[in-house]
Amino acid sequence: MTKFRTGCPIASALDIVGDKWSLVIIRSMVVGATSYSDFLAMAEKIATNILAERLHRLESAGLIRQTQARQGATRGAYALTAKGAALIPALQALARWGEEELPERWTPPERFYAARPVDFDKP
Amino acid sequence: MTKFRTGCPIASALDIVGDKWSLVIIRSMVVGATSYSDFLAMAEKIATNILAERLHRLESAGLIRQTQARQGATRGAYALTAKGAALIPALQALARWGEEELPERWTPPERFYAARPVDFDKP
DNA sequence: ATTTTTTGCTTGCAAAATGCAAGTTAGAAA
């Protein structure tokens, strides 16, 4: 169970995703990553223990879930829940800030800014 | 100088403000906090060494600046720069997420959601 | 003018989070 510093919605949001990696993982899911190895392949190079721990935390916080393992897959893929997908607007705002205020940042793929929370967490 | 993990604007934004306190400090500035003691008085209870270090980091990252000390004040107040104020939309999106997806969070004061980047960093 | 208080920090050390490298396990492929 997450311990909240106060009732402030911003501080509370940060108590859940305010670390170095959670939003980077969710960003990758928005643009298509679904498996442990997809996340390991991220350009940011997350350590395996941190990744495993974050996936568990995000799952128990209800932001992601594991889908049923399909034929030929070792385990089920990870998917955003409605609660996790609801972070998309905040991620897009952060990305716009990074693009506009920091020098020489990458331009995110169009599907990132086109993503809508409602397109995720479908059965 | 901030070290960026990659060129991703989201990861880079988090390399600057992706810790437990930076966005909480900026949130407080959006609703009126300007002095060291204002930040110490935040409900979240930041430690003094962390606060001092964050203020320096945010200043050297160009998100906040110190204004000229006025009559009767020990030191100059802190103010958001245009670069720091540009984070307001991301903060508002995070706050909306917290309000909508987490149980029993506080309702931010109206001036928080009414805040516009352009209203800050005026001479 | 001198003491007292407030503001804005710094310092030292403990605790927690992160990072790195190596090892493990269960199912898929050969």
Place this chain on the structure above:
DNA sequence: TTTCTAACTTGCATTTTGCAAGCAAAAAAT
């Protein structure tokens, strides 16, 4: 049946955060 690969776990070093105390300069009180 051996090999491979995806998905982790474990141990330990490094870094970040937190707590408590201390301190200096300016402001306020006497």
